[in-house]
Amino acid sequence: MFLSLSLICLTVAVLLAQVNKMTAKPIADAKAMKLQNAISEVVPAFDNDPIAEAFLMPDGQGDSLLVYPAKKGDEIVGYALNSFSTNGFSGNIQIMVGFDMEHRIVNYSVLQHGETPGLGSKMSEWFRDAAKPSQSIIGRDLSKGALAVSNDGGNVDAITASTITSRAFLEAINRAYAAYSGNMDATSGATQSESDTTGTTQSGSVTNISGETNDNDEQDITSQEGGNDNE
Amino acid sequence: MNDNLKVLINGIIKENPIFVLLLGMCPTLATTSSAINGMSMGLATMFVLICSNAVISMLKNLIPDMVRIPAYIVVIATFVTIIEMMMNAYVPALADSLGIFIPLIVVNCIVLGRAESFASKNSVISSVFDGIGIGLGFTFALSLLGAVRELLGTGQIFSLNIYPEQFGSLIFVLAPGAFIVLGYLIAIFNKLQKKEGTN
Numbered sequence: 001m002f003l004s005l006s007l008i009c010l011t012v013a014v015l016l017a018q019v020n021k022m023t024a025k026p027i028a029d030a031k032a033m034k035l036q037n038a039i040s041e042v043v044p045a046f047d048n049d050p051i052a053e054a055f056l057m058p059d060g061q062g063d064s065l066l067v068y069p070a071k072k073g074d075e076i077v078g079y080a081l082n083s084f085s086t087n088g089f090s091g092n093i094q095i096m097v098g099f100d101m102e103h104r105i106v107n108y109s110v111l112q113h114g115e116t117p118g119l120g121s122k123m124s125e126w127f128r129d130a131a132k133p134s135q136s137i138i139g140r141d142l143s144k145g146a147l148a149v150s151n152d153g154g155n156v157d158a159i160t161a162s163t164i165t166s167r168a169f170l171e172a173i174n175r176a177y178a179a180y181s182g183n184m185d186a187t188s189g190a191t192q193s194e195s196d197t198t199g200t201t202q203s204g205s206v207t208n209i210s211g212e213t214n215d216n217d218e219q220d221i222t223s224q225e226g227g228n229d230n231e
Numbered sequence: 232m233n234d235n236l237k238v239l240i241n242g243i244i245k246e247n248p249i250f251v252l253l254l255g256m257c258p259t260l261a262t263t264s265s266a267i268n269g270m271s272m273g274l275a276t277m278f279v280l281i282c283s284n285a286v287i288s289m290l291k292n293l294i295p296d297m298v299r300i301p302a303y304i305v306v307i308a309t310f311v312t313i314i315e316m317m318m319n320a321y322v323p324a325l326a327d328s329l330g331i332f333i334p335l336i337v338v339n340c341i342v343l344g345r346a347e348s349f350a351s352k353n354s355v356i357s358s359v360f361d362g363i364g365i366g367l368g369f370t371f372a373l374s375l376l377g378a379v380r381e382l383l384g385t386g387q388i389f390s391l392n393i394y395p396e397q398f399g400s401l402i403f404v405l406a407p408g409a410f411i412v413l414g415y416l417i418a419i420f421n422k423l424q425k426k427e428g429t430n
Contacts (some may be wrong), residue, residue, distance in 0.1 A: 001295045008290070008302050012309045019313050026320035034323065117264050118384065118401045 039068050042098030042107040043078035046070035050080060057179040059083075065179040070098075078106055079183065083176035085168040090114040093123075093168050097176045103143040103184075108173070120165030127156070127169065135159075137170075142177040146170075235360040242364020248341045249372035249413075250420040255341045258332045259373060260409040266389045269377025270370060271325050272332060275314055277366025279336050280345060281359055282310045288350040288358035303346045304337070311336045341369065372416075379412050380404060 032051070039050050050068035057067050068080040080098045091114030098106040110124040127137045135157040137147060147170045148154025151163060158166035248254045258276070263269040286306050287294075294302045315333045318326040326333065336342065345365055350358040378388050384404035386394040402408045 001298055004293055004295060005298045005302055005305075008294075008305055012305055016309060016312055019316055023316040023320040027316065027323075030320060030323040116405065118404045 038096040038109045038111060039070070039080045039098075041109050042096055043068075043070040043080045044072075044098075044100060044106060046072050046077055048072075057081075057183045059175045060178040060182065061175065063175075065176060067179060067183060076101065079180055081176040081179055082111070083172045083179070085172040085175070087164070087168040087171060088113060088115060089120050089162070089164045089168070090116070093165075093172055095169070095172050095176075097173055099142075099177070099180050102141065103177075103181070104139055104141050105137055105173070107138060115162070115165050120159065120162045122159050122162065123165055123169050126159050126166075132157070137173065142174075143181070146174045146177070235357055238357055238360045239364040239367075242361060242366070243368040243371065244424075246365070247368040247372060247420070248365055249369060249376075250417050251424075252341075252344075253417075254344060255339045255369070258335060258339060259376065260406065260413065262329055262332050263373055263377040263380055263409060264384075264404050265381045266374055266378040268328055269373035269375075272329055273366070273370025273373040275318070275329070275333060276336055276339060276341070276369055277363070278314055279307065279310045280342055280366045280369075281362035283307045283342060283346055284350040284358040284362035285355055287346045288353060288355045291351050299347075299351065300343075303343060303351075307342050307346065308337045341365065376409070376412055376416060379416070380408055383412070384408060 035051060040046075043050075048069075048071040050070050053071075054066050054068045056064040059065050065084075066082040068082070069076055070078045070080060078098055078100045080096055082094070082096055084092055084094045086092050092112070093110070093115070094112040095108055095110050097108040100106050107128065113121065113123070115121045115123065126135060129136050130138065134150075134155070137156060140147065146154075147156050149156055149158040149163060149166050149170060151158060152167070154170070156166075156170060242248075246252055249256075249259055255276075258272055262272040283303070283306050287303055290302070290306075311334060314336075315326070318329075318333060345361060349361045353361070380403045382388050382393060384399050384401060386392060386396045386399045403412065
C-alpha cells in the first residue's frame with residue numbers, strides 16, 4: 001500500500017522535475033519580455049538595457065519603487081517606474097509609468113489589477129485617451145502638483161462609476177512621481193539646470209533633440225511652446 | 232468502437248458536467264466572463280481529464296483500494312502542474328487572465344469524479360473517450376456561457392463586435408450575470424432534453 005503510493009509519487013516527482021526544467025527558461029523569457037514591453041511602452045525610445053540598470057528609490061511613504069532608467073547613448077531620456085496602490089477596489093493595482101526629463105508623464109501601462117471588468121478595468125485605456133484631455137494624464141507636468149480626480153478638487157476626470165479605482169490609480173501615479181522627483185533632486189546639477197532655467201538651456205535642448213531624433217520629440221516641443229504662448 | 236462513441240456522446244449531452252451533473256460550478260461561474268476565457272478553461276480541464284483518466288485506468292490494478300483517493304489526486308495534480316507550467320511558458324497572457332483557476336483544476340470535482348466513477352472501472356481506451364466526451368461537454372458549456380455573457384455584457388463574441396458596447400448590460404460580465412445566464416441555459420438544456428414532462 002505505502003509502496004505503491006510512494007512509487008507513484010516518485011515517478012510523478014521525476015516527471016515534474018523534467019517539465020519544470022523544460023519550461024523554466026520560456027517562463028523566465030516570457031516574464032522578462034512582458035517587463036521589457038511595459039518599459040518600452042512608457043518611455044521615449046532608448047538603446048540601453050533598463051532592466052539591468054534598475055535601482056530602488058524611496059517613495060516618501062516608507063516604501064521603495066523600482067526605477068528603470070532609459071538612456072539614448074549616454075544621455076538619460078526618461079525613467080520608467082514600477083508603482084502600485086493598495087487602495088484598489090479589489091486588490092492591489094500595479095502600474096508601470098514613464099516620465100521624461102521635464103517631469104511630464106510619457107505613458108503608462110497597467111501591469112496587474114483585480115478591478116471589475118468593464119468598470120475599473122477601463123483604466124488601462126481611460127487615462128490616455130488623447131481625444132479627451134480632461135481625462136488623459138499623458139503629458140501632464142506633475143511638478144505643478146499631484147494629480148487628483150475632479151471629485152477631490154483635482155483636474156482629472158474619474159472613470160464613470162469607478163471613482164475608487166481612479167483614485168487608487170492616481171495614487172500609484174503620484175507615488176511614482178514622488179520617487180521620480182526624489183531621484184531628480186539627487187542626480188547631478190546638470191539635469192537640474194536643464195529643467196530649472198529657461199531660455200538658453202531650453203534652446204540648447206531643442207538643438208540637442210533635433211540632433212538625434214524622432215518626430216515625436218519635436219511635436220512635444222512644439223506643443224510645449226504653444227502652451228507657453230498661451231500663458 | 233460503437234461503445235466508445237456512445238461514451239463520447241454521453242459526456243457531451245446526457246451527462247454534460249455543467250448542464251446535467253452540475254459539477255465544477257466554481258470555475259464555471261468565475262472564468263466565463265468572456266467566450267475565450269471559458270473556452271481555454273474548458274480545454275485546459277479537458278487535457279487534464281484525458282490524461283488523468285488514461286493514467287488512472289492504466290494503474291487501476293496497481294493502486295490499493297485504501298489509498299486510491301490520494302493516488303488519484305497525485306496523478307491529477309501532476310497534470311494540472313504540467314499544464315500550468317506550459318501555459319505560463321507559451322501563452323502567458325491567457326495564463327494571466329485565468330489566474331488562480333488553472334491550479335484549482337486539481338480540486339475540480341469533475342476530474343476526480345470521472346476518475347472514481349469511470350476510469351477506475353473501465354479500460355484505458357474507453358476512459359480516454361470518456362475524458363474527451365466530458366471534456367468537450369465542459370468546454371462546450373463554458374464557451375456557450377462565456378459567449379452569452381460576453382454578448383449581453385459587452386456586445387462582442389470572441390472579441391468580435393456584434394453591436395455597440397454602450398447597449399451592453401454590465402451585470403452579465405459580473406458575478407450575478409453568471410448565475411442568471413447559467414440558470415437560463417440549464418433550463419433551456421433541460422427543456423430540449425426531455426420534451427415531455429415539462430410544460
